[in-house]
Every structure is written in C-alpha cells, then in structure tokens.
Amino acid sequence: MRKAVIIGAGMTPVGEHWRLGLRDLAVEALLKAMDDAGIEKVDSLYVGNMISGPFVEQENLGALIADWAGLGNIPAVKIEAACASGGAALQEGVKAVMSGLEDVVAVVGVEKMTDAWPSDATRYLAYAADAEWELFHGASFVALNALVMRYYMKTYGYTEEDLALFAVNAHANGAKNPYAMFKRPIKVETVLKSPYIADPLKLFDASPVCDGSAAVIITTPEKAKELGVPKEKWVEVAGMGRAVDTISLASREDLLTLKAAKIAAERAYKMAGVEARDIDFFEVHDAFTVMAALSLEALGVAKKGEGAKLAREGQIAIDADYPIQTMGGLKARGHPVGATGMYQTVEAVLQLRGEAPNQVPDAEIGLTQNIGGTGSNITVSIFRRV
Amino acid sequence: MARPMQVSRYWRHFREKYRLMGGKCENGHVHFPKRPVCPVCGSRNIEEVELSGKGKVISWTIVRNPPSGFEYYKPFPLALIELEEGPVVLAQLTDVDPEEIDFGMEVEVVTKKIREFEEDGIILYGYKFRPPVK
Numbered sequence: 339m340r341k342a343v344i345i346g347a348g349m350t351p352v353g354e355h356w357r358l359g360l361r362d363l364a365v366e367a368l369l370k371a372m373d374d375a376g377i378e379k380v381d382s383l384y385v386g387n388m389i390s391g392p393f394v395e396q397e398n399l400g401a402l403i404a405d406w407a408g409l410g411n412i413p414a415v416k417i418e419a420a421c422a423s424g425g426a427a428l429q430e431g432v433k434a435v436m437s438g439l440e441d442v443v444a445v446v447g448v449e450k451m452t453d454a455w456p457s458d459a460t461r462y463l464a465y466a467a468d469a470e471w472e473l474f475h476g477a478s479f480v481a482l483n484a485l486v487m488r489y490y491m492k493t494y495g496y497t498e499e500d501l502a503l504f505a506v507n508a509h510a511n512g513a514k515n516p517y518a519m520f521k522r523p524i525k526v527e528t529v530l531k532s533p534y535i536a537d538p539l540k541l542f543d544a545s546p547v548c549d550g551s552a553a554v555i556i557t558t559p560e561k562a563k564e565l566g567v568p569k570e571k572w573v574e575v576a577g578m579g580r581a582v583d584t585i586s587l588a589s590r591e592d593l594l595t596l597k598a599a600k601i602a603a604e605r606a607y608k609m610a611g612v613e614a615r616d617i618d619f620f621e622v623h624d625a626f627t628v629m630a631a632l633s634l635e636a637l638g639v640a641k642k643g644e645g646a647k648l649a650r651e652g653q654i655a656i657d658a659d660y661p662i663q664t665m666g667g668l669k670a671r672g673h674p675v676g677a678t679g680m681y682q683t684v685e686a687v688l689q690l691r692g693e694a695p696n697q698v699p700d701a702e703i704g705l706t707q708n709i710g711g712t713g714s715n716i717t718v719s720i721f722r723r724v
Numbered sequence: 725m726a727r728p729m730q731v732s733r734y735w736r737h738f739r740e741k742y743r744l745m746g747g748k749c750e751n752g753h754v755h756f757p758k759r760p761v762c763p764v765c766g767s768r769n770i771e772e773v774e775l776s777g778k779g780k781v782i783s784w785t786i787v788r789n790p791p792s793g794f795e796y797y798k799p800f801p802l803a804l805i806e807l808e809e810g811p812v813v814l815a816q817l818t819d820v821d822p823e824e825i826d827f828g829m830e831v832e833v834v835t836k837k838i839r840e841f842e843e844d845g846i847i848l849y850g851y852k853f854r855p856p857v858k
C-alpha cells in the first residue's frame with residue numbers, strides 16, 4: 339500500500355452564517371485547501387455531510403461542490419456516517435490514494451444547520467438514531483446522551499461539576515482559535531447555571547447547532563514532491579480505524595463502553611504502530627461532555643470509569659499529559675455535524691505543522707476521534723509529522 | 725409540524741408497539757424488538773415472544789427540547805427500562821411525578837398516545853411505562 343500525506347488544509351470560521359449557503363461554505367474551504375497545497379486540479383472529491391437533505395433540501399453534494407469549485411468532470415460523492423461523516427469521508431479519500439487508484443484527492447466536510455427551526459434541527463439530528471425505536475418515542479440526541487450521562491454519574495460517582503470541566507477546558511482552548519464559534523473562556527459555574535435541556539444534561543454540556551466547512555488535499559509523498567509542495571507542509575495519515583455498534587442505545591451490551599471507538603482505535607493504533615501513550619494530543623468527539631469522558635476511556639487514555647478523573651486531575655490541558663480539544667473541540671469550536679471530522683483533521687494538521695494558535699509543544703503524533711449517533715458509527719485517525 | 729410517513733410504515737409494528745412482542749432465539753436469548761438475527765449468538769431461528777412488560781428504570785431524563793412533533797408534550801420523562809426478561813427498552817414514562825423517578829424504580833407497560841399529527845392526520849399509539857397500578 340502507498341503512503342498518504344495531507345498537503346493542503348483550509349476551513350471557514352464556524353458559526354451562524356446567515357449570508358452563506360452550503361455550497362459557499364464548502365467551496366471556500368475547498369479552494370483554501372487547494373491554494374494551501376498550491377494545486378489547481380484534483381483526481382476526485384469526497385464530501386462528508388450528514389443531513390443536507392432535510393436541512394437545505396440539497397443532496398447530490400458531489401456534483402454540486404465539484405461543479406461550483408470548478409473541479410471539472412471528476413468522480414465526486416457524498417459520504418454519510420451521521421456525525422462521523424467528516425471522519426469517514428477523510429478515510430475514504432485516504433483509501434483512494436493508498437490503493438493507487440487516485441493520486442490527488444480532495445475531501446471536504448460541510449454542514450449548514452442554522453436555517454432550520456430549532457425543534458426541526460433537533461428532529462433532523464435524531465435521524466441518526468433509530469427512527470422506529472428511539473425517535474418514535476420523542477427521543478432527541480440530547481436526551482439519549484442525557485440517559486448515558488446520568489448512568490455514568492451514578493455508576494462511577496461523578497457529579498455534574500466533574501463533567502463540566504470538559505466544557506471549561508474546551509472553551510479555554512477555543513478562546514484562542516480564530517475559527518471557533520465561542521471564543522470566550524467559561525467557568526464551571528457557567529455550565530452549572532445553564533438551563534437543563536435534558537436533565538442532567540445542560541445547555542453548556544452540549545455543542546451548538548452551527549454552520550461550517552473544512553477541507554484537505556491528500557496525495558502520496560512522491561506526488562507531493564513532484565507537485566513541489568514543501569515538506570514542512572506534509573502530514574502523514576499514519577493510521578485509520580472505523581467500526582459500528584448497535585444503532586439504538588437500548589440494545590448496547592454496555593451503555594458506558596464506546597465499543598465502536600475501542601475497535602476503531604485498536605485498528606488505527608495497529609496501523610500506525612503506536613500506542614495511546616505515544617499520542618501528543620487528542621481531538622475527541624465532545625458533542626456532549628460525557629462523550630469526552632467515555633472517548634478517553636475507549637481510546638485507552640483512561641481506564642474504564644476514569645475518563646472524567648483526567649479532567650478533575652487537570653490532565654487534559656494543552657500543557658498537560660493528555661491535551662484534548664486543542665482548538666476548542668465540538669463544544670467551543672462548534673459542531674457542524676458532517677463537517678466536524680474534517681475540522682478535527684485540519685486542526686491536527688495545524689498542530690503537526692506547528693502552526694496552531696494554541697500549539698501543543700513539539701507535537702509529532704495526533705489522534706482524531708469522530709462519533710456518529712450515540713456511539714453507533716465511529717472513526718479514529720492518527721496523524722504524524724513527516 | 726412535520727407530516728407523518730405513510731401510514732403503512734406504522735402498521736407493520738402493531739404487535740411490537742401494542743403488546744411488547746420480542747424475539748427469542750433457539751438458544752434462549754431474548755431481545756426487544758424482535759430481529760431477524762440474534763444479536764448474541766447469530767442464530768436466525770427466532771420465535772416471537774410476548775414480554776411481561778414489567779421492568780426497572782436504569783436511567784432517565786426529562787426531555788425539555790423535543791424533536792418537532794412532540795412540542796405539545798414537553799417536558800416529558802424518557803427512560804431506559806430493563807425488562808424482567810433481560811432486554812432494555814427506551815420509552816416515555818407516564819403517570820409519574822418527575823421527582824419520584826429513581827434508579828431501580830419498578831414500572832409496567834401501558835398503551836398510550838405517542839403523538840398526534842395535524843387535525844386530519846393520524847394518531848400514533850404505542851407503549852409507555854408507569855409505576856404499577858395496585
């Protein structure tokens with residue numbers, strides 16, 4: 339198999355883009371990534387997106403975005419894996435390069451969510467749950483995560499304060515990210531005083547509904563050299579893994595184990611030839627604070643039941659042993675669902691190039707973990723400085 | 725409010741949604757809802773079984789910002805209930821004061837209205853759980 343390196347990255351700020359449509363956002367991120375790589379043509383395009391149909395009445399995103407970005411008659415498709423669509427699209431793009439089928443591949447993640455009424459947005463997001471056995475009963479995504487959060491707190495004796503620390507960390511880092519939706523540090527009290535949206539889950543335990551797009555260009559080291567891309571810009575995609583779990587929460591073997599993340603991580607670690615302790619920073623899927631805790635456990639960073647302890651012990655800050663959410667995570671950077679995995683990717687690239695506004699000192703290896711559903715579809719990718 | 729899917733989509737779930745019909749494979753693994761393949765052993769030899777509808781709350785939440793179509797009912801309690809036969813089911817709790825809900829609380833199944841569409845639309849019924857009526 340060939341090696342794959344990312345040679346260009348671009349993104350739009352995350353936020354409520356009232357004046358920009360889905361195509362504007364995607365094309366902006368994509369052209370920025372192509373400019374960053376210094377290229378004008380790609381062999382194919384993969385679009386990570388979750389729910390453009392209900393949100394903006396647009397499917398066929400491959401054709402739309404390739405057309406408007408002026409990419410010509412290339413192959414282009416949308417990849418959907420719920421909120422893990424961005425991570426999955428990245429991995430499909432990398433696979434195309436590694437297999438030898440395509441030499442220069444563009445991947446863009448995009449989602450435009452703020453044009454919908456809030457309760458409709460809540461409904462569309464719940465399409466990633468089980469329609470007959472979850473959404474039928476009025477379950478929102480927040481509600482499903484709240485069920486996990488209450489059970490986690492009860493099982494291991496954590497409090498709402500303990501989990502709030504993940505939001506505080508994310509906001510502290512997001513404050514330095516010019517592309518983040520929330521650039522304000524918060525305190526534990528801010529989280530605790532925010533209203534319940536599905537008890538015990540509060541507004542500040544959850545990531546926001548927002549718009550955004552992020553993109554990368556992938557090729558082989560040989561082709562990167564041929565294209566004249568300076569080596570300082572290369573970031574190797576060293577490991578990838580992906581797995582699914584039961585779509586409905588009630589069918590899980592264990593409510594508090596992200597089994598799909600565990601399996602995906604094992605595959606990614608094996609492919610990259612590294613272990614959790616070798617990773618310099620982790621971009622985990624903190625759509626809800628409890629998911630950050632469970633993710634750290636599934637990735638082997640913390641023992642089962644001890645994910646929230648890492649936050650309590652101050653081990654997740656930029657200058658600590660296990661920095662997470664270095665650019666604000668889903669909580670503060672924002673969570674434009676199908677684009678999130680690609681934001682994580684672009685942020686990992688910036689960290690490994692040493693260009694991050696919130697730089698992890700001497701970062702050489704980074705990991706991104708992208709969750710679709712309530713843990714039903716998960717991707718893990720490992721990146722390495724070349 | 726979003727329009728309902730065509731009615732037939734719901735008709736195929738009559739038995740599961742009104743009588744809590746689960747599946748039991750040849751090796752005795754019970755699950756809910758019934759599936760074509762046993763999630764434990766992979767057997768495809770599965771018979772339909774009616775579950776008792778008695779169980780215990782293992783986690784719950786109060787849904788304050790529901791998906792569209794459920795605004796009328798908010799806030800409402802939603803729970804994961806472990807049935808006495810083993811499977812876990814997600815359902816709304818009914819006839820209960822939210823303050824009374826607790827881990828391990830005993831509940832039983834009851835058929836209730838789940839959702840109503842517009843004036844001329846269909847009404848969806850299904851299972852909810854409540855504290856046992858003595």
Ligand SMILES: [Zn+2]
Pocket residue numbers: 749750751752753762763764765766767
């Ligand atoms: Zn079985």
